[in-house]
Amino acid sequence: MQRLNFEPVLTGKAEAALRSDVRRFLANQDAFPPAEVIDSWSVCNPEFSRLLAAEGWLGMTWPTEYGGGGRSYLERYVVIEELLAAGAPVGAHWVADRQSGPLLLRFGTEEQRQHFLPKIVRGECFFAIGMSEANSGSDLASIKTRAERIDGGWLVNGSKIWTSWAHVCQQMITLCRTEAPTKDRHAGLSQFIIDLDHEGITMNPIKNMAGEEHFNEIFFDNVFVPDTRVIGEVNQGWNQVMAELAFERSGPERFLSSYRLLEAAVEILHEEDLQQHTSAIIGQFTARLMVLRQMSLSVANQLQQGKLPVNEASVVKDLGTSFEQELPDALRLILSTEARLDAKHGVERLLSDAILKSPSFSLRGGTREILRGIISRGLGLR
């Protein structure tokens, strides 16, 4: 049995300076609307993304030859956790910065990198994720969207669903079947970069239960994709997707989605005469947050060392999303108030947002059951 590795790491001087820069930047911004600070990495604000780009905080870890910052994973960690803790609207560029860019760096062609990475870094090109389909959720290998080879490229037919902000993004990395399923269900899948302005693409918005409209269902009707927009090797899409998911599972967004509520609760409770029960709940969640930060930083450090800690990333996501889901449930019991859907500000609004958005926390990027399956494989059980 391989032991999970979470060797602690401390950030140094470079990170401390960067942290101060981000705090100074945030202090100079107008206050973020209270209705947008819970799960703020699902809040799309292209203008804000371009402000971050101007500071050099998109594509921070990418090589400078593609416009990247040439910084470390720990430096990027510091920037994104500062933004998330402040409830900054980072949703527009989030996917491109976190996973699409790194995927292109790992598997893309030189032309693709030169074409897309500098635009992402400038906040001019946002990416959507095209994985799930109406009948393929956790069972991703069962997707039906096809790409057929034709002269000079591929013809894509099918549909994708739950594609956040596809109506704002310019590009979508789309997983398609390029060969009929065989005994090896994971074979015969390929990834394509599809320009979302292309002829043959239609989109229907899907409103979620928290009242937001970032989801879409997106249809492809004979959409032509040139050969130059295949990522990596044809039919090797599954392994590439798994690598992509490893990048997206361990970051601080996996436990900070409801953090603003904790701060708001502390602000209220610190004025009050405390009951032991109240302190104990705050202490328990503080301890969980402390450990999650240590674990997530450790994974960032391992990514920096060139490792691919897939199991550890799954652990962070499962523990992290439990934390951010359970936090509003626990705080509602010690805050003497009720959640209000229409409150303009205050803890009533944050509670409402955190509770109504929380089901998605443990669904996006791999459900609890999928993550625990991955961890079980690491334990040698499957």
Added chain:
Amino acid sequence: MNELVTLVEESATRLFKDFSESDTYDSMEAGAFPTQLWNDFLADGWLRTTLAEEEDGAGLGLEGGYVLMRLAGYYAAPIPIMEPLLGLHLLSQVGLPITDELFIPVVIDNDSIMDNISITGVPWARDAAGLVIVFTSNGRTWINLMRPESYIVTASQNMAGEPRDDVQLIVNPLNGAERLENIITASQITSWLALGKSVMTAGALQRVLERTVEYATERSQFGRQIGKFQAVQQQLAVQAELTSASNCAVDAAIGHIGTTQEWELIVCAKITTAEAAGYAAKTAHAIHAAIGFTHEYPLQISTRRLWSWRDEYGNEQQWSTRLGEHTLKFNNDGLWPWLTTQTSE
């Protein structure tokens, strides 16, 4: 820390591996001090792990001591290790004479120091050569090495059968006490003890996880290994998550000894390990089923310790309350900077 871990692990594992014979546990629980094992432990010089080389120590500091304690927890060593290590370390810190004897550190919380103080749950008091008593009186912290003629011991045990005795002091601890001047505070010693227990718990959690995964791959029902059932896998995955979180938390706390964040990182480690202990013990027994419930099968050696240790030196509710009170002192602007300072050099 990795080199240190490897160094201590390699040599200590040789010693600890031989401990795991169940008649040693049975006789220990019946009240016999494991003299042979204790003497082996002394002979190898482990008692002085944390001490400097000029004190005939191994020069590994508290950090090295905690690595050893994690192994002691992993192997469920049936001799006192954490307490005498910290007891001797404390004597050395305050400049009192050091001898290779079993000294048990005890912090008295009560601010009114008087005659006939009663202390419950003192580890191994019946076998101790003395108690290193630390207490606060009139706003000052005091230390007193009290020998057995100064107290009466009534034997008692925790759920794992480890000696946790009741002690009645028959001499006022202020008699012959020395003042601890700016070296160390009572609350710091309390947290070192809590960290010792956290570290041992983290080791035991790892052992219980390994045993349970191994059992799930050996045991078959319905024609397949029980570890192939998703219901079992999901529970074991959570156990692995909590076990790795516990080990990360204690590693981080050990790394912060001597820094300004020492206290909060230790508290976090105690809360994390104590919470994980309950889940791990419960899950391990569910997966082992009836065989794990027997005295003969060794799982109980670790799980009874998990259930005992999560309470010792403060349970998760008590420490959460203290950490929560600390957290709630922050206003809106202070909480996040405090959290991020914990992972900065």
